[in-house]
Amino acid sequence: MSISPAKENILKKIREALSHPTAIPFPASEGNASVYKAPQQENEIEFAEQFSKLQGRFVYCINQQELAFQLSSLIQKQDWQKVYCVEPALQQQLSAAVADRLVETGLKDSDVAITGCEFLVARTGSIVLSAGQQSGRNTSVYAPIHICIAYTHQLVTDVKDALTLIKDKYQDKLPSLITFATGPSRTADIEKTLVVGVHGPREVYVFLVDA
Template sequence: MNISPAKENILKRIRTALSVPTPLPFPKSEGYDSVYKPASEEATVEFAEQFSKLQGRFVYCVSREELALQLTGLVEKMDWQNIYCIEDALLNDAGISLNERLVKTDLANCDVSVTGCESLVARTGSIVMSSAQQSGRTTSVYAPVHICIAYSSQLVYDVKDALQLLKEKYGTALPSQITFATGPSRTADIEKTLVVGVHGPKEVYVFFVES
């Protein structure tokens, strides 16, 4: 195959250029560094601040005993009559002595639902949930009030850390749905009128328990 002198000249110039790579003129513009500042506070404090900014309600519990006390007190104060929870491990940890109010088959008519989570993301104040949890897809979004019980071992700083936890837990068999719930459900119309609770719970509580 004959190569014309002009084409050979072009190929030589390309080979020469490739042998001496040109440094990037603006190396910091390639997006290798994180756009977010590193955490300046403890992850627990960061999550509580971000979650509260988004109208979430954060309750800190130093132990499972305090969790039981705080949760039972809240239920009594709000006079919730139908509490939907199908996660027995959570009920055992919470020690809820409200069996007459506990329902496991009537999510449509409950006052509040109680679930666990996969993790909490401190930087965004988000609750990470998946369809692989015992509560499934609907429990956290159907009830008017959602209570999430989470533990300090589930707290991570960023979204990528939450995804890494999921990969470590489920391997290649990731859940069919992974949800990042950031505060109560909200939407806004063209006039920027914010409405809370249209597509999910109007109130979201996180009971954070030190493991």
């Protein structure tokens, strides 16, 4: 198939441009440094403040025993009957606290879903989740209430830190989905009125365990 003179002229210019690349005029502007100021407080406090501003509910636990107590108290107070969790490690930790209400099936009928996370981002108050977790894609968004159990060693300062660590963790087998959940689901598409819980959980809890 013949190429028109106009198209050939364009391709010729592209080849010439590629053979003589132009140096970046302002290399300093391609900075690798963060555009955000480093937080002036510990990541635990920064995350708690940002997450709470987003209508998230934050609970700090000094150890596993306090986690079990706080979680059991919350479930009894809210009278949640079906607590969905499919992560074996979490099931083992929570069995004493919610053994009679813990279920592995029937996500659509559950009152609350419990998952772990990949990381927590302090600057934005975000929970980093991925399809590589045993809870998969649906658990954190399908139930009306999502409880995330995280540990202090999972806290990072910024989004780029979380992405770097996920890349290191999974190497060349990155999960098919990486989600940054920043507070409960919200939308203002309906007559510009903010509505919570339309496209996901209406309440999000983070239990942060010191570890």
